[in-house]
Amino acid sequence: MAKKKELVVQKFGGTSVANAEKIKRAAQRAINEFDQGKQVIMVASARGQQTDVLIKDALEVNPNPPKREMDQLLSTGEQQTVSLIAMAIEGMGRKAISFTGAQIRMITDSVHTKARIKSIDTKRIKKALDEGNIVIVAGFQGVDENEDITTLGRGGSDTSAVALAAAMKANTCDIFTDVDGVYTTDPRVFKEAVKLDQISYDEVLEMASLGAGVMHGRSIEFGKKYNVVIHVRSSMSDKKGTLITHEVPQMEGILVSGATIEKNLAKISLIGVDNKPGNAAKVFAHLAAAKVSVNDIIQTEVSNKKANVSFTVSKNDFNDAKKAVDEIKEKVGCENLFFRDDIAEVSIIGVGMRTHYGVANMMFSTLAKEKINIDSITTSEIRISCIVDKAQGDKALVSVCKTFELDKPVNKRSYVK
Amino acid sequence: MAKKKELVVQKFGGTSVANAEKIKRAAQRAINEFDQGKQVIMVASARGQQTDVLIKDALEVNPNPPKREMDQLLSTGEQQTVSLIAMAIEGMGRKAISFTGAQIRMITDSVHTKARIKSIDTKRIKKALDEGNIVIVAGFQGVDENEDITTLGRGGSDTSAVALAAAMKANTCDIFTDVDGVYTTDPRVFKEAVKLDQISYDEVLEMASLGAGVMHGRSIEFGKKYNVVIHVRSSMSDKKGTLITHEVPQMEGILVSGATIEKNLAKISLIGVDNKPGNAAKVFAHLAAAKVSVNDIIQTEVSNKKANVSFTVSKNDFNDAKKAVDEIKEKVGCENLFFRDDIAEVSIIGVGMRTHYGVANMMFSTLAKEKINIDSITTSEIRISCIVDKAQGDKALVSVCKTFELDKPVNKRSYVK
Numbered sequence: 001m002a003k004k005k006e007l008v009v010q011k012f013g014g015t016s017v018a019n020a021e022k023i024k025r026a027a028q029r030a031i032n033e034f035d036q037g038k039q040v041i042m043v044a045s046a047r048g049q050q051t052d053v054l055i056k057d058a059l060e061v062n063p064n065p066p067k068r069e070m071d072q073l074l075s076t077g078e079q080q081t082v083s084l085i086a087m088a089i090e091g092m093g094r095k096a097i098s099f100t101g102a103q104i105r106m107i108t109d110s111v112h113t114k115a116r117i118k119s120i121d122t123k124r125i126k127k128a129l130d131e132g133n134i135v136i137v138a139g140f141q142g143v144d145e146n147e148d149i150t151t152l153g154r155g156g157s158d159t160s161a162v163a164l165a166a167a168m169k170a171n172t173c174d175i176f177t178d179v180d181g182v183y184t185t186d187p188r189v190f191k192e193a194v195k196l197d198q199i200s201y202d203e204v205l206e207m208a209s210l211g212a213g214v215m216h217g218r219s220i221e222f223g224k225k226y227n228v229v230i231h232v233r234s235s236m237s238d239k240k241g242t243l244i245t246h247e248v249p250q251m252e253g254i255l256v257s258g259a260t261i262e263k264n265l266a267k268i269s270l271i272g273v274d275n276k277p278g279n280a281a282k283v284f285a286h287l288a289a290a291k292v293s294v295n296d297i298i299q300t301e302v303s304n305k306k307a308n309v310s311f312t313v314s315k316n317d318f319n320d321a322k323k324a325v326d327e328i329k330e331k332v333g334c335e336n337l338f339f340r341d342d343i344a345e346v347s348i349i350g351v352g353m354r355t356h357y358g359v360a361n362m363m364f365s366t367l368a369k370e371k372i373n374i375d376s377i378t379t380s381e382i383r384i385s386c387i388v389d390k391a392q393g394d395k396a397l398v399s400v401c402k403t404f405e406l407d408k409p410v411n412k413r414s415y416v417k
Numbered sequence: 418m419a420k421k422k423e424l425v426v427q428k429f430g431g432t433s434v435a436n437a438e439k440i441k442r443a444a445q446r447a448i449n450e451f452d453q454g455k456q457v458i459m460v461a462s463a464r465g466q467q468t469d470v471l472i473k474d475a476l477e478v479n480p481n482p483p484k485r486e487m488d489q490l491l492s493t494g495e496q497q498t499v500s501l502i503a504m505a506i507e508g509m510g511r512k513a514i515s516f517t518g519a520q521i522r523m524i525t526d527s528v529h530t531k532a533r534i535k536s537i538d539t540k541r542i543k544k545a546l547d548e549g550n551i552v553i554v555a556g557f558q559g560v561d562e563n564e565d566i567t568t569l570g571r572g573g574s575d576t577s578a579v580a581l582a583a584a585m586k587a588n589t590c591d592i593f594t595d596v597d598g599v600y601t602t603d604p605r606v607f608k609e610a611v612k613l614d615q616i617s618y619d620e621v622l623e624m625a626s627l628g629a630g631v632m633h634g635r636s637i638e639f640g641k642k643y644n645v646v647i648h649v650r651s652s653m654s655d656k657k658g659t660l661i662t663h664e665v666p667q668m669e670g671i672l673v674s675g676a677t678i679e680k681n682l683a684k685i686s687l688i689g690v691d692n693k694p695g696n697a698a699k700v701f702a703h704l705a706a707a708k709v710s711v712n713d714i715i716q717t718e719v720s721n722k723k724a725n726v727s728f729t730v731s732k733n734d735f736n737d738a739k740k741a742v743d744e745i746k747e748k749v750g751c752e753n754l755f756f757r758d759d760i761a762e763v764s765i766i767g768v769g770m771r772t773h774y775g776v777a778n779m780m781f782s783t784l785a786k787e788k789i790n791i792d793s794i795t796t797s798e799i800r801i802s803c804i805v806d807k808a809q810g811d812k813a814l815v816s817v818c819k820t821f822e823l824d825k826p827v828n829k830r831s832y833v834k
Contacts, residue, residue: 020477027478054497060437061444061501062508069507072500072515076493080471083489084478090486091479098489102519103564147520 007129008033009173011043011139011161016176016235017081018048020088026235027088027096029176030134034094039129041168042136043161044085046077067112071141071151075101078138078157085136097128098136102149106142106160114153115142117160120167137164155216162219166226173223173230175215180234181242182207182214184406185259189394192407196257197240200247203257206349206383210260220244247351255359255415256350256404261397263344263390265295266318267375268325269310272335275301279332280309283325290324292317296345296378296385306335310376312387315341343375344393347385348400360384366403372396424546425450426590428460428556428578433593433652434498435465437505443652444505444513446593447551451511456546458585459553460578461502463494484529488558488568492518495555495574502553513551516541518558519566523577525559531570532559533635534577537584554581572633579636583643590640590647592632597651598659599624599631601823602676606811609824613674614657617664620674623766623800627677637661664768672776672832673767673821678814680761680807682712683735684792685742686727689752692718696749697726700742707741709734713762713795713802723752727793729804732758760792761810764802765817777801783820789813 010033012026030040046054054073058065065073082098089096105121128135139157142150152159158175165173181195182204201224208217215232223230223244233241251257273279280299287294295312302308313321318341325337353359363384367374372395375387388396405413427450429443447457463471471490475482482490499515506513522538545552556574559567569576575592582590598612599621618641625634632649640647640661650658668674690696697716704711712729719725730738735758742754770776780801784791789812792804805813822830 020474023478057437057497057501058504061440062504064508065504066507069500069503069513069515072503072517073497076496079493079496080474080490083486084474086486086489087475087482088478090483091481096486098486100489100566149517 006038007041007168007170008038009041009043009161009165009168009170011157011173011175012045012235013157013175013177014045014048014051015178017044017085022235023081023084024088024092026176027085027092029235030089031092031094034134040134041125041129041164041170042082042085042134043139043157043164044078044081044136045139045157046074047081050077050080068148071112071149074151075138075141075149078140082136082138089134089136094134095132096134096136098138099124099128100138101141101160102143102147104137106163108142108144108150108152110144110146110148110150112148112150115144115150117142117152117163120163122167125164125168152218155219158215158219159222162222162226162228162230165228166222170228173228175230175232176235177232178235179232180237180239181232182244182258184257185397185401186261189261190259190398190401190406193401194407194409196242196410198243198245198248198251199257200251200351201244202247202382203349203351204244206347206380207258207260210262210345210347210349210383210385215244251351252355253352254350254410254413255352255356256348256406257352258350259346259348259397259401259404259406261344261346261393263393264315265312265343265345265387266315266321266339266341267310267312267343267387268321269308269338270325270329270332270334271308271338272302272306272333273309274333275303275305275307282332283309283328286328287321287324290320292321292324298376298378312343312345340375342390343387344390344396345385345387346393346396346400347383348404349383351382353382353384362403363400366399367396370395370399372399423455424458424585424587425455426458426460426578426582426585426587428574428590428592429462429652430574430594431462431465431468432595434461434502439652440498440501441505441509443593444502444509446652447506448509448511451551457551458542458546458581458587459499459502459551460556460574460581461495461498461553462556462574463491464498467494467497485565488529488566491568492555492558492566495557499553499555506551506553511551512549513553514545515553515555516545517555518577519560519564521554523559523580525561525567525569527561527563527565527567529565529567532561532567534559534569534580537580539584542581542585569635572636575632575636576639579639579643579645579647582645583639587645590645592647592649593652594649595652596649597654597656598649599661599675601674602814602818603678606678607676607815607818607823610818611824611826613659613827615660615662615665615668616674617668617768618661619664619799620766620768621661623764623797624675624677627679627762627764627766627800627802632661669769669772671767671827671830672769672773673765673823674769675766676814676818676821676823677764677766678761678810679764680810681732682729682760682762682804683732683738683756683758684727684729684760684804685738686725686755687742687746687749687751688725688755689719689723689750690726691750692720692722692724699749700726700745703745704738704741707737709738709741715793715795729760729762757792759807760804761807761813762802762804763810763813763817764800765821766800768799770799770801779820780817783816784813787812787816789816
């Protein structure tokens with residue numbers, strides 16, 4: 001039997017396939033790998049603003065379109081891209097074949113607009129690869145067991161790519177995007193931010209949930225679960241980007257891998273809630289029923305009878321959240337409500353925190369030195385977040401970045417052994 | 418068991434669904450039938466110029482795109498329309514569900530860009546109808562047994578609609594279009610042309626093959642084979658259009674149902690071909706190999722050794738045809754080639770010709786009276802065609818229309834008993 005060929009999955013986002021020229025460039029990238037004797041699967045999103053155009057078309061005929069039909073509509077965007085890429089590759093003299101989610105049996109549940117992948121049948125892809133094709137798969141979409149087309153929600157094409165890489169046991173999953181990797185922080189705020197060579201799934205998950213525009217959490221969870229090495233890189237250059245992998249021992253020496261700032265936040269505080277079992281659950285069950293997605297929660301006893309409960313929400317959910325707590329406040333004995341939407345959340349993330357003490361203190365004293373007041377603090381095993389006045393948010397991020405030397409490559413930092 | 422509900426199929430062409438307003442109008446049309454207690458299946462084409470836009474996109478990445486990928490690309494146009502129509506209907510408070518060709522198992526052969534329907538599985542449509550949905554099916558498309566998407570070629574959505582009407586045993590198949598029915602002739606040339614109330618499949622087939630922009634021949638063949646009453650009508654009004662049906666006895670009294678003119682023609686004559694068996698076959702086999710589609714063929718012996726062979730082709734094929742006959746001429750002993758592209762073909766069509774004599778003579782003497790020279794004549798059982806100078810084409814059509822009273826409804830014509 002012939003030696004198994006190396007297999008790469010390459011994912012191209014909408015900006016990387018926005019026009020004919022970019023489609024040809026993506027095609028050339030696949031051909032470069034193919035001509036080195038590798039098998040190549042490409043996963044592509046809808047071109048440029050196509051999805052937005054389709055959403056606008058839908059809203060014109062129905063301001064509240066049924067989700068099944070929305071998926072039927074939006075899935076055409078990716079289908080167009082993949083057939084065009086296949087044409088481009090054929091035009092360059094290699095064999096290519098495009099597939100929809102249905103054609104490769106990307107079976108999902110039936111939760112339209114945010115379906116989850118249940119299984120992928122790899123038979124047809126394997127056959128096409130073995131026949132010498134570059135295979136191009138429509139990202140973002142699948143079918144349920146009823147043959148209804150589903151879509152995977154925000155960041156869905158990343159999830160398609162990582163899931164395919166897992167199912168096909170690919171050697172690597174390249175995510176081509178308009179940035180050249182994962183940065184220590186947002187370069188728009190801290191211009192000395194540097195690209196990371198490697199980062200762990202857990203760290204990227206935290207960064208994604210804190211609003212850093214890296215990759216969507218679901219795809220990272222998939223990669224973590226199925227050991228897919230994800231390579232985030234630029235579609236405009238051949239430079240190495242950032243590898244997202246399992247934690248490796250040397251990561252422990254790096255106190256902080258990255259820092260984030262989230263400004264699209266609001267905070268709601270219920271003051272003087274009756275301190276008895278089930279009251280917090282009542283509040284959050286009511287918020288969930290109102291479809292409000294709650295971020296961090298802070299609860300503190302203020303006496304043996306009363307507690308304060310605070311939480312943050314995305315600004316988009318602020319009005320719904322205010323309405324919901326207003327409805328529930330009397331049932332939990334809440335004495336007062338307190339709202340803020342002039343806040344920013346500054347976070348540091350690093351698996352090194354697990355084994356190093358003093359990281360929190362370094363962050364708090366940095367902010368103190370800059371005279372930045374901390375409204376509240378939440379932590380996880382690998383992150384520390386401080387809510388500060390929005391007006392001081394950028395300054396807070398910059399000062400923290402300097403303390404943890406996020407302007408230097410990992411191996412140049414003074415505290416890394 | 419409940420009485421079987423009446424079932425109508427409504428087909429909407431691209432111009433009838435070109436924008437949100439028109440999509441809502443089409444939706445309203447289906448609702449009108451539904452609210453009368455009927456079951457409704459809609460079949461829709463791609464919106465307005467969408468298909469042209471996609472073809473342009475394809476040619477930008479590959480001037481000679483592979484046909485499988487072309488079908489994968491173009492089928493998205495209809496998929497978008499049907500999901501938008503379903504959204505519009507839901508927005509108007511009725512239940513609706515859209516299906517792609519694959520979802521209703523519209524199984525075709527694998528001849529991409531001009532596939533033929535092999536079977537339709539009506540189970541899913543029946544279930545959806547019985548659940549109270551208006552069902553909207555993407556026209557023009559199917560899948561082959563490999564789950565590859567196919568398209569049915571020019572006029573394919575008409576074929577989808579008629580095939581669905583046949584498979585579902587619909588009471589009628591409404592074809593909504595931008596004209597209000599089938600006319601006796603082209604009103605742009607003969608402005609007194611009138612709409613026909615009824616016409617036979619065979620007559621429409623002849624008219625379609627002679628370039629009249631009625632419906633595509635394939636859909637008519639389907640209707641004829643499976644007894645589907647086709648109603649060609651305007652999407653802008655509720656007026657009755659033209660019924661296309663099997664021949665009924667009273668049609669025999671109508672000498673001529675319609676007249677056509679085809680100007681996109683060229684004629685090629687091979688003069689002095691050796692008059693021996695197999696020579697004509699050689700010529701046309703060579704043309705077929707060059708993918709030239711030949712229309713009428715006229716062959717006449719000029720001596721017992723020589724014959725002249727003439728044929729017409731679409732102007733689009735003229736250059737390919739000239740090249741092909743030039744390659745073959747010596748092998749068949751041809752003495753000379755003669756080309757004309759300044760011609761027009763004027764035809765009259767009517768099932769009444771089968772049983773009435775003198776129709777041809779009426780046509781020829783009309784042209785003679787107008788001093789129009791006839792280059793050549795071809796006939797079928799229900800049509801007579803004359804090739805004339807292109808400059809005299811319109812005049813020829815008008816004079817023939819007057820002779821056969823194509824400006825009058827059928828029952829007002831002097832020769833109809």
